[in-house]
Amino acid sequence: MIIFLFGADSFRSSQKTIEIKNKFFKSDSSSSGLSVFDFTENVQTKDVLGAFITANLLAPKRLVIVKNLIGQGLIGEQKEMLDFLKKKKEELISDKDLVIIFWEKDSPKKSSALYKFLESLGEEVKKQSFEKLTGEKLNAWIVKRIKSLNEKCGISRGALGKLILFTGGNMFCLDQEIQKLVNFSDGKIISEKDVEEIVKAETDINIFNTIDALANNNKKEAIKLLENHLQKGEDPFYIFSMFIYQFRNLLKVADLKENCNADEYEISKITKIHPFVIRKSFAQTRNFPLQKLKIIYQKLSDLDTQIKTGKINIRLALDKFVAEL
8 A cells, every 4th residue: 555645734744644653553563564764864765665575574564654755855766766666566556564655744846757656646545635724724623633632621712813823823833732731721611811821922922022123113122022032042943934924924914905905804714814813913014014015025035045045044044134124
């Protein structure tokens, strides 16, 4: 059996992989039949192919997980895998003792020959794409996750909005904070106050405060707030991602507000951004004209490229963004 898991929501695709792995462990408690190869690390393709075809004497059933081959593997490595799959396709698919998972952290390039091949197999391969959850789908996932941890526990609508706002919709962060909130609530309804006290919200709240300071042309205060984040040891990459996240929201809100005369409810419905986030953003657009937001977002995009290509240090990029805005 071959399984292909991918998509922008790497948290849920990872959870699916864990689910399959746990099911496999029921028949192989020693985990001797499990092999994991991650192409973000030093992996030899021949070792992966060997795991496909070599039976384990101690554990006849085998689970082979191949991570990030399309996204991170070299062209030669992908070709070697593709050639092997073309030759051994029928044998691998019909082997009832073998499960192969191809897992990609993000949405793989559809132009990749390996991606096209896996897609061409149709129902012979179990494929699942995990797209980012937004709006009511994200709300429903959070409620379901809470119930899975404690059936008696629930969450208020306001607390739900703040939880999404404070975590930036990051699924890994969301899951961690949900577990903390459920443990803290002890079967009660999670309130806005609970979220404010338990969730690591200080970073995200101060991002709004920093943006407010910039909007009021108070760069001194903005730099001070940024420095407070960094002195506390908060991840500068996360802070930068929150700047991108919030200015992207501001740009969407300002565009619909100015060009379509849309209100908060309409903007939330169109963008699928949570109403709580829209409410905050709507207020901030009063200080940010649409044209200025376009320039700001372009600066963030340029800095993001420079960071990823190693042309600028993340700390310097943050200072540069705040100082030059």
